[in-house]
Structure formats: structure tokens, C-alpha cells
Amino acid sequence: MSTPLIELDAIRKAYGGGDAPEVEVLHGVSLTIHAGEFVAIVGSSGSGKSTLMHLLGCLDRPTSGQYRFCGVDVAGLDADELAWLRREAFGFVFQGYHLIATESARENVEVPAIYAGMPAAEREARATALLSRLGLSARHDYRPNQLSGGQQQRVSIARALMNGGRIILADEPTGALDSQSGIEVMALLDELAAAGHTLILITHDRAVAARARRVIEVRDGRVVADSGPDASRADGSDSGWLEQMADGSRTRAATLAGDMREACRAAWRVMWINRFRTALTLLGIVIGVASVIVMLAVGQGSKQRVLEQLSAFGANNIYLGPNGDSARQNGGRVTLEDAAAIRTVPNVALVMPYLEGQVVIRYGNLDYRAEGGGVSSEFPQALNWKTARGMFFSAEDERTMAKVVVIGERVRDALFKDDDPLGRRVLLDKVPFQVIGVLASKGAQSGDSDEDNRVVLPFSTASSRLYGNPYPSWLTIGLADGAKLQETEAAIDALMLERHRQRDFRMFNAASRIAAQAATSDTLSLLLALIAAVSLLVGGIGVMNIMLMTVRERTREIGIRMATGARQRDILRQFLTEAVLVSLVGGLAGVLIGLLVGGVLVLFGLPLIFSVTAMVGAFACALLTGLVFGYMPARQAARLDPVVALAGE
Structure with missing residues (x-):
């Protein structure tokens, strides 16, 4: 018996301290346990035997003293190394079974193998074999609450054996069982001991302790009796594993993919x-x-x-109208002469005057109020607004002050309904006009038809025969190259200041509005x-x-x-x-x-x-x-x- 499996030297364990009073549970416990022994640690409730088991199984650390496992000081192991030791060396059988309620019997047994990195198929086969060996072949998929106490304890034993169960720590394994189940569980433990497993049994029942080959009695945190090592154990039966432990060898570890798969499940x-x-x-x-x-x-x-609404009226247009900082000189007006002058500015492709005002349209015995606009023949190009039906008036119509009109969709619906409006005569503020076209719908893009509630006619006709005003409400200035918008706008601004001698006009562009x-x-x-x-x-x-x-x-x-x-x-x-x-x-x-x-x-x-x-x-x-x-x-x-x-x- 060269290197003991477990060696405790003057182990003390105290709880509390600080604000709470310190209570010492173990008082200088020293003992050695060799591989293959069947040891019972017996004592009454409160004697410290469960605390001793927790220390032996590396679930807890001593306050002082030394715990050597296969000659290695456990105090030098970090949390992960202790976890590895619990996984590879120990199997726990608890009095309260401690099964995971959401997992089946087989899944509970597989838990240690999951953390050991055993492949899914292999661990499932091993768990199934262990459960069958323990008489639970028909209970693999049962949850803990569907099993009796004895069956749960068998699942706990199978779990302890999953990774080999080299050392089985059983804490009151029969304490919560009826007598028959207790007899069956103890028989299983006897079989495991005979098979060479190291068993450490924690119990207060001396009859149960008598089944062990070595009995250690604990009283008030001290070992008061020890029957001594089992001379019949097979010395060196686990020597290969002891050498691995002494060398600090590590078994396979779970892969990240396997861990994630199991965590997700x-x-x-x-x-x-x-x-x-x-x-x-x-x-x-x-x-x-x-x-x-x-x-x-x-x-x-x-x-x-x-x-889309803004760009529908020309994304590269500049709009110029009256009413700037001062409207006293020149009446704050924009004139057709201004429009003619602006046409000479580089990069200006077109200049369309727009004279707006409300009109009453009569057709038959129906009257309808709409927005009227006197425009040039460049209206379709300037505002990207084509006719859906008919035609737009020409420059000749504008020169001769023709009494022709193009109506919007809402006007057509209000006055003509399903009739064809083309060629029909209407009165605009009691002046007769002929309908020659219908504008494409603009307002339908937003569900608001206000843009379609309008009529347009030649600027000359509107200014002389309808509104009696020769001054445009605003000018639409179309550019040849939209990339030069800023410099063109500056040139127009300089021209208007030169012509008007003051800023009685205002200017904005569609691009800035869009931005x-x-x-x-x-x-x-x-x-x-x-x-x-x-x-x-x-x-x-x-x-x-x-x-x-x-x-x-x-x-x-x-x-x-x-x-x-x-x-x-x-x-x-x-x-x-x-x-x-x-x-x-x-x-x-x-x-x-x-x-x-x-x-x-x-x-x-x-x-x-x-x-x-x-x-x-x-x-x-x-x-x-x-x-x-x-x-x-x-x-x-x-x-x-x-x-x-x-x-x-």
C-alpha cells in the first residue's frame, strides 16, 4: 500500500465568521483510504460525517489541514480541476437522490458523461445498459416524479457509475427508502464493492455500516474509532488509474459543439x-x-x-416668387421680363411662369371650385406632369390667347363622371373654354387628391381674360444639369438683385426641400x-x-x-x-x-x-x-x- 487513494491530515472545517459566529464542525480529522476499500463512516446527526463526505468528494474545501488525493494536494487545484476530479473520480449517491426533475432517468444518468465529452450515442448506450443492469430497463424515459424512491436511488447509483464510478460516495443511501428498497440498494452497493469500486458509505445506521469492511466512527467532529484498513482488498487493483491521477493526466473533455448542443437541448x-x-x-x-x-x-x-411627391414635380427645379425682404418697390413682383432674362443664365433649360388663383367651373348645371393656373406650353416638361388623355396646349395657343383648358382628375370626376370630357365646353368664371386634355393624376400617390383638383390654361389667356393680372405668381426654372444647381441658383439670385435692386423675391429649389x-x-x-x-x-x-x-x-x-x-x-x-x-x-x-x-x-x-x-x-x-x-x-x-x-x- 504505497500511495493512499485519499489521505486527510488534521482537517478542520469551520462555518461562519465575520458578522456570524464561527462554528467548527470538524476538529483535526486524519485518516487514509486506499483504492478498493469499502468504508462506512458512521455517526449520529450533527457529528460532522456529511461535512466530511463533502470534503472527501471535493464539493467543499477544508478551513485548514491537508487533503491529498493520490498524493496530490487538493488545495492546489482550481475550480475546473476540482470539477474534473469529481467527474472522473467520484460518483455521488445522495440520500435525497438529487435527480434533475426535468430530465428522464436515462438523461439523468448521462449527465456526468456529457461533461466528460462522451459522444451522444456512446453515453446513451452506456446509460441504457446501466439502468437495465439495475433493473430499470422499462423506466428509461420516466421522469423522477414518476419513479418510486428505490427506483430513484437506483438511477442515482447508475449515474455514479456512468464515468466508471471509481470512488462512490453514498450519503445515507437507504435513509429515505422503505426496508425492501433499502435491502435492494445495499445489495447493489455490496456488488459494487466486490467488483473493486472504492465505496465510502455515510450513515447513522450501524446495521447498514456493518455491511462495510471498515467502519470509521465520527463523533462531535472527530474520528473516535477506526476498525482499520481492509486487509482483503486488492492492493494495486486501480494502480493504472492512480498513476494517471498522480501524473495529472486528463481524460477527454467535452467539445464546444457537443456542449452547445446539450445546452440547447x-x-x-x-x-x-x-x-x-x-x-x-x-x-x-x-x-x-x-x-x-x-x-x-x-x-x-x-x-x-x-x-416621390416632391420629386414628381421636378427634382432639379428652382422656384422663384415675389415677397422677399421688401415688397414695396416694384410691388414685389416677378415679371415675364424677369423670366426672359433668366432664360439667358447658363444651365437654364426652361422658365415656366405660373399664374394661380381659384376658379369656378360650370358644366351644364354643375358648378365646381378648383385651383386655376395660367402656364406656358412648357408645363409638362417643367413639372413632369403629362396628360393622361387628350393633349396639352401649344405655344401657338398661348400666343393667340386660345380659350382651351386641361383639367385635373378630380375636376373630371366631379363634372363629367363617366362621360368623355374632351371637346366639351365649360365656363371658367363665366368665360367659355374648350377641354382639350386631362392631366395625369398626382395626388393619388398620397391618397390626397388636392393636386388633381386643378385646371391649367395658357398663361396669356389666364392673365388677360380670367385674372386680369400679367404678373406670374411664381416661376419654375428647369435646369439642364442638376449637378450645377447651387451655382445656377447663385447666378439667378445675382441677376434678380441686379434687376430689382433689392431682395423682393424668394427662391428655393426642390432638391433642398427633398433633403x-x-x-x-x-x-x-x-x-x-x-x-x-x-x-x-x-x-x-x-x-x-x-x-x-x-x-x-x-x-x-x-x-x-x-x-x-x-x-x-x-x-x-x-x-x-x-x-x-x-x-x-x-x-x-x-x-x-x-x-x-x-x-x-x-x-x-x-x-x-x-x-x-x-x-x-x-x-x-x-x-x-x-x-x-x-x-x-x-x-x-x-x-x-x-x-x-x-x-x-
Whole structure:
């Protein structure tokens, strides 16, 4: 017996300190246990035997003293190395069974192998074989609440054997069982001891302790009796493994892909079992994502419609009208002579005067009020406004002051309904005109037909026979090259100042209006997105609250996973995966609902433009929300002390 498997030297364990009084549970315990021994540690309640088991199984650390495992000082191992030791060396059989409630019997047995990196098919086959060996071949898919106490304890034993069960620590394995189940469990432990496993049995029952080959009695935190090492054990039966342990060798570890797959499976199982609570948690994420998508689509749609309306009248036009800083000299007027002078400015392609005013149109016994406009024959080119039917008047009509008129869609609908208006005679403020064309609809782009509620006629005819005013209300100036808009506008401004000697005119261009409107729409879209993002933030807080509650509810499960070899990063990954999976499902549902709501709004005529970037961004934000708000609860779970977690409810 060269190197003991377990060697304790003057181990002390105290709890409390600081604000709470310190209580010492173990008082200088020293003992050695060799591979292959069947040891019973017996003592009454409160004697410290369970604390001793936790120290032996590396679930807890001593306050002082030295614990050597295969000659290696356990105090020098970090949290992950202790987890590896628990996974590879120990198998725990607890009095309260400590099975994960959401997992089946087979899945509970597989847990240690998951953290050991055993392939799924291999661990499933091994778990099935162990359960069958323990008489549970028909109970593989049963959950713990569907099994009797004895059956649950057998599942616990199978789990302890999953990674080999070199050392089995059994804490009151028959304490919660009826007598028959207790007899069966002890028979199983006897078989394991005979097969060469190292068994350390913690019990207060001396009859149970008598089944062991070595009995150590603990009283008031001290070893008061020890029957001595079992001389019949097979010395060196586990020497190969002892050498691996002494050399610090490591067995295979779980792959990242395997870890993530298992974490997703377990997370989905928990979400499904608690689906009502999960749905409530998802609600905030769903509303947030859907709101972002719909709000941005509405903003982009409205922006696009406004820009289309503005550009429909000439994106490269300059508009010039009276009423600048002073309107006293020249009456603040823009004249046809100004228009003729502006035509000589480089890059000016056309100049169209527009004389506007209200008119009453009569056809038959129907009167209708509309916007009237005296324009030149360049109207279709200047405002990009063609005729849908008929023709537009010519320069000759303008020169001869012809009494012809082109009407808008709303005027046609109001006066002629289904009749053909072309060639018909109408009265404009009691002056007869002939309808020669119908303008293409402009107002239909926004659902507002005001732009179509107009008639246009030759400028000369309007100024002399209708309005009695020779001065244009404004000029539309079309450019040959839109890229030179700014310099052309400056040249026109200089020309008008030279002609008028003062700034009694005002000028603006469609491009600046479009840019201003685009900026306004972008600001509105940003505001809408921020409002929607608040919903996403609220959803993230909901995820964090639910995950904190989940950690509290599943504290014992965390302890079980740690006892079976889970590292801190395994626990962190498990709970972070759950948070991200909630956000993932919420994000997908939010995208679908956002598209559905958007489709309904489109049916009601609201302009929407869905952006793939917005959808991807909202979905990514949902995932990021789960990651950020799920990290703190996951970190809290990962940093739990195994012993404290196992004692949790």
C-alpha cells in the first residue's frame, strides 16, 4: 500500500465568521483510504460525517489541514480541476437522490458523461445498459416524479457509475427508502464493492455500516474509532488509474459543439416545461422586435412617399416668387421680363411662369371650385406632369390667347363622371373654354387628391381674360444639369438683385426641400425606432428577472451538475444558452409578427417599406439583449458553491 487513494491530515472545517459566529464542525480529522476499500463512516446527526463526505468528494474545501488525493494536494487545484476530479473520480449517491426533475432517468444518468465529452450515442448506450443492469430497463424515459424512491436511488447509483464510478460516495443511501428498497440498494452497493469500486458509505445506521469492511466512527467532529484498513482488498487493483491521477493526466473533455448542443437541448426542455412563463418572458422581446420592424417600415415608407411627391414635380427645379425682404418697390413682383432674362443664365433649360388663383367651373348645371393656373406650353416638361388623355396646349395657343383648358382628375370626376370630357365646353368664371386634355393624376400617390383638383390654361389667356393680372405668381426654372444647381441658383439670385435692386423675391429649389424632408423623415424614423427599442430593453429586463428567478428555483440542479463534474463555464453556458434561446425564439416571433402587422397596415393603405437591415438588426439586438441581460444570472449560477447549491430548494 504505497500511495493512499485519499489521505486527510488534521482537517478542520469551520462555518461562519465575520458578522456570524464561527462554528467548527470538524476538529483535526486524519485518516487514509486506499483504492478498493469499502468504508462506512458512521455517526449520529450533527457529528460532522456529511461535512466530511463533502470534503472527501471535493464539493467543499477544508478551513485548514491537508487533503491529498493520490498524493496530490487538493488545495492546489482550481475550480475546473476540482470539477474534473469529481467527474472522473467520484460518483455521488445522495440520500435525497438529487435527480434533475426535468430530465428522464436515462438523461439523468448521462449527465456526468456529457461533461466528460462522451459522444451522444456512446453515453446513451452506456446509460441504457446501466439502468437495465439495475433493473430499470422499462423506466428509461420516466421522469423522477414518476419513479418510486428505490427506483430513484437506483438511477442515482447508475449515474455514479456512468464515468466508471471509481470512488462512490453514498450519503445515507437507504435513509429515505422503505426496508425492501433499502435491502435492494445495499445489495447493489455490496456488488459494487466486490467488483473493486472504492465505496465510502455515510450513515447513522450501524446495521447498514456493518455491511462495510471498515467502519470509521465520527463523533462531535472527530474520528473516535477506526476498525482499520481492509486487509482483503486488492492492493494495486486501480494502480493504472492512480498513476494517471498522480501524473495529472486528463481524460477527454467535452467539445464546444457537443456542449452547445446539450445546452440547447436542456434549455429547450426547460422552456417547454415552463412554457406559460416562457411566453410571458418572450412577450417583451416579441413586442420590441416587432415594434422596431414596423416603426422603421412606416418611417421609411412615409419618407419614400413624400420624396416621390416632391420629386414628381421636378427634382432639379428652382422656384422663384415675389415677397422677399421688401415688397414695396416694384410691388414685389416677378415679371415675364424677369423670366426672359433668366432664360439667358447658363444651365437654364426652361422658365415656366405660373399664374394661380381659384376658379369656378360650370358644366351644364354643375358648378365646381378648383385651383386655376395660367402656364406656358412648357408645363409638362417643367413639372413632369403629362396628360393622361387628350393633349396639352401649344405655344401657338398661348400666343393667340386660345380659350382651351386641361383639367385635373378630380375636376373630371366631379363634372363629367363617366362621360368623355374632351371637346366639351365649360365656363371658367363665366368665360367659355374648350377641354382639350386631362392631366395625369398626382395626388393619388398620397391618397390626397388636392393636386388633381386643378385646371391649367395658357398663361396669356389666364392673365388677360380670367385674372386680369400679367404678373406670374411664381416661376419654375428647369435646369439642364442638376449637378450645377447651387451655382445656377447663385447666378439667378445675382441677376434678380441686379434687376430689382433689392431682395423682393424668394427662391428655393426642390432638391433642398427633398433633403430637408428626408432629414425630417430620418429623425422621425429614429424617434420611432428609439421608442420601439425601449420595448426591447423592457423585454431584456424581463429576461434577466426570469433568469434570476430560474437560478433561484434550480439551485439544487446547479449543485447536482457541479457534483457530477460540471465546470463553472458549463453552468455559465447552460444558463446563458437558455437566456439567448428565449431571445432567439422571441426575436423570430417578433420578426414574423412585425411582418404580419406590416402586411395588415399595407392593406389599409399605409405606406411601408420593410428593410432587411432593420429586421436583421432588430433580431440581432434581441439576441444581444438575451446575451447581455442573461449574463449576470448565468454568472451568478456558475459561481455558486456546490455544497450550498445542493442544499438549496
